[in-house]
Amino acid sequence: MTRKAVGLRAVSLLALxxxxxxxxxxxxxxxxxxxxxxxxxxxxxxxxxxLIHDEALLAATANSVVIAVVSTIGATVLGGxxxxxxxxxxxxxxxxxxGSLVLPLMIPEVMMGVALMLFFxxxxxxxxxxxxILGHIVFNIPLVTIMIRTRLxxxxxxxxxxAADLGADAWDxxxxxxxxxxxxxVWGAVLVAFTVSLDDFLVTFFTAGPGATTLPLKVYxxxxxGVTPEINALSALLVAVSMACVALSLHxxxxxx
Amino acid sequence: xxxxxxxxxxVSPRESCRSxxxxxxxxxxxxxxxxxxxxxxxxxxxxxxGTYGGIVWEFTTANYLDLLxxxxxxxxxxxLWYATLTxxxxxxxxxPLAYVIARSPARWQPALLLLVMLPFWTNFLVRxxxxxxxxxxxxxxxxxxxxxxxxxxxxxxxxxxxxxVIGLVYGYLPFMVLPLYVAVExxxxxxxxxxxxxxASRWAVFSRVVVPLTxxxxxxxxxxxxxxSIGSFITPDLLGGAxxxxxxxxxxxxxxxxxDWPLGSAVSFVLMAVVMAAVALHYRxxxxxxxxxxxx
Numbered sequence: 001m002t003r004k005a006v007g008l009r010a011v012s013l014l015a016l017x018x019x020x021x022x023x024x025x026x027x028x029x030x031x032x033x034x035x036x037x038x039x040x041x042x043x044x045x046x047x048x049x050x051l052i053h054d055e056a057l058l059a060a061t062a063n064s065v066v067i068a069v070v071s072t073i074g075a076t077v078l079g080g081x082x083x084x085x086x087x088x089x090x091x092x093x094x095x096x097x098x099g100s101l102v103l104p105l106m107i108p109e110v111m112m113g114v115a116l117m118l119f120f121x122x123x124x125x126x127x128x129x130x131x132x133i134l135g136h137i138v139f140n141i142p143l144v145t146i147m148i149r150t151r152l153x154x155x156x157x158x159x160x161x162x163a164a165d166l167g168a169d170a171w172d173x174x175x176x177x178x179x180x181x182x183x184x185x186v187w188g189a190v191l192v193a194f195t196v197s198l199d200d201f202l203v204t205f206f207t208a209g210p211g212a213t214t215l216p217l218k219v220y221x222x223x224x225x226g227v228t229p230e231i232n233a234l235s236a237l238l239v240a241v242s243m244a245c246v247a248l249s250l251h252x253x254x255x256x257x
Numbered sequence: 258x259x260x261x262x263x264x265x266x267x268v269s270p271r272e273s274c275r276s277x278x279x280x281x282x283x284x285x286x287x288x289x290x291x292x293x294x295x296x297x298x299x300x301x302x303x304x305x306x307g308t309y310g311g312i313v314w315e316f317t318t319a320n321y322l323d324l325l326x327x328x329x330x331x332x333x334x335x336x337l338w339y340a341t342l343t344x345x346x347x348x349x350x351x352x353p354l355a356y357v358i359a360r361s362p363a364r365w366q367p368a369l370l371l372l373v374m375l376p377f378w379t380n381f382l383v384r385x386x387x388x389x390x391x392x393x394x395x396x397x398x399x400x401x402x403x404x405x406x407x408x409x410x411x412x413x414x415x416x417x418x419x420x421x422v423i424g425l426v427y428g429y430l431p432f433m434v435l436p437l438y439v440a441v442e443x444x445x446x447x448x449x450x451x452x453x454x455x456x457a458s459r460w461a462v463f464s465r466v467v468v469p470l471t472x473x474x475x476x477x478x479x480x481x482x483x484x485x486s487i488g489s490f491i492t493p494d495l496l497g498g499a500x501x502x503x504x505x506x507x508x509x510x511x512x513x514x515x516x517d518w519p520l521g522s523a524v525s526f527v528l529m530a531v532v533m534a535a536v537a538l539h540y541r542x543x544x545x546x547x548x549x550x551x552x553x
Binding site: 005007008009011012014015016018019020021022023025026029078079081082084085086087088089097103104106107108109110111112114115116117118119122134135137138141145170195199201202206216219220223224231232235238239242243245246250 | 276277278279280281282283284286287290291293294295297298301349350351353354356357358360371372373375376378379380381382383384386387388389390391397427430431484485487488490491495505508509512518521522525528529532536
């Protein structure tokens with residue numbers, strides 16, 4: 001048993017090294033002064049400074065933030081309402097909807113991208129920020145609904161009954177009882193939707209027009225057009241932002257208890 | 258559709274009637290921007306291509322028949338092979354990891370799981386790009402191999418099928434670990450002990466006790482890795498060469514480069530059929546194991 005456990009542990013360590021090695025190398029190289037070679041030429045922050053002066057990059061960042069904020073608000077409102085609406089449905093209908101909600105998450109993203117692109121083109125809608133936002137709301141609604149529903153089902157129904165017994169109408173019950181209890185889940189859903197939207201490449205790739213370049217699209221074209229050290233710095237920054245979002249989300253979930 | 262009232266649980270029928278209306282906006286949204294576009298792709302897959310791209314609405318099955326061409330068959334075959342290999346590699350790496358996490362002290366488990374999930378939350382492009390740095394001709398792996406004297410000529414690692422599979426394993430390993438962890442966590446250690454006490458060999462303990470009892474997790478993990486692998490675009494696009502094109506790249510090529518929308522749509526539906534088959538396998542397994550598989 002113990003010998004077996006040692007072997008398992010060795011493979012586990014290897015797996016963790018595999019997961020973290022590349023990211024650490026990437027972050028380390030974003031501080032490398034060498035322009036093209038992989039040899040270490042001393043530590044520098046100049047690639048980070050170069051990022052601040054790259055106007056196309058700043059414009060892409062602004063686009064990404066606008067898209068993420070608007071699509072997160074849209075998906076949280078629509079997805080949240082859906083989660084509440086499902087409460088009032090029969091068990092079988094709830095199960096049917098739950099099954100269907102997984103579909104947008106399972107389907108290959110390439111396919112979702114081309115389907116939306118075709119849809120917009122056939123409607124003669126010019127591709128741009130609007131079409132990207134419409135698309136991002138589609139994949140964020142299921143995420144939000146699933147997260148809020150998970151929390152909603154854990155709530156003690158007695159709390160809402162108590163509010164009703166004390167004379168609260170449906171709106172007051174929601175405003176003073178249900179929503180405060182759900183708040184951590186709602187914020188968690190907001191963070192997840194925001195992160196997923198900010199990171200999305202494929203749906204954006206197919207639905208964005210020329211003026212709607214986002215950060216991932218910019219990263220993609222930088223990688224494709226030849227490796228410059230600025231990508232390393234940009235990538236390291238994106239890693240830091242993602243980690244910050246996860247940390248915040250965990251902090252919120254801890255308060256949930 | 259949403260308006261029928263069936264009082265469930267604690268909410269009174271009248272109230273539930275009112276609250277189920279809340280679902281309407283999101284359902285309309287999903288119908289309009291998800292189901293309609295998918296239906297459109299399906300319809301177009303049976304249409305013909307115009308002379309200058311675009312669509313001519315004439316029913317034909319030619320697009321699906323075109324896919325029987327060896328060139329497309331090869332790409333489909335590739336994709337299936339890479340996705341299968343990725344799933345197998347994820348299992349080999351992920352099972353020990355899931356096992357060790359599930360058997361470690363309970364208060365460490367959330368932190369260890371977080372450690373596995375954390376890379377998943379960083380941008381996929383960035384993670385794939387990190388492998389370009391490692392696998393490049395003058396990359397770290399080649400540098401290390403040369404300076405250790407293991408190889409004399411630098412290896413061509415980037416833009417190969419190997420690079421694609423490495424990238425896919427890297428991208429989707431967390432999807433394998435989570436369901437396996439849940440399954441191993443539920444596996445009673447006493448059963449494994451009993452097998453050891455009865456002088457089962459190490460292989461027998463694994464294949465006759467551990468695997469059958471963690472089957473739902475194994476199938477779940479494999480499906481969750483296989484689905485995004487088979488439909489991947491970024492990984493083969495960045496790490497693969499012209500010969501390691503996968504279905505996702507073919508779809509993108511048909512739509513944006515060749516501008517043959519009907520053929521691209523047909524390819525999309527073949528991909529969707531493969532994905533749905535994997536999902537069906539998952540649900541069949543979940544039904545058979547007749548337990549609450551996803552409680553969370």
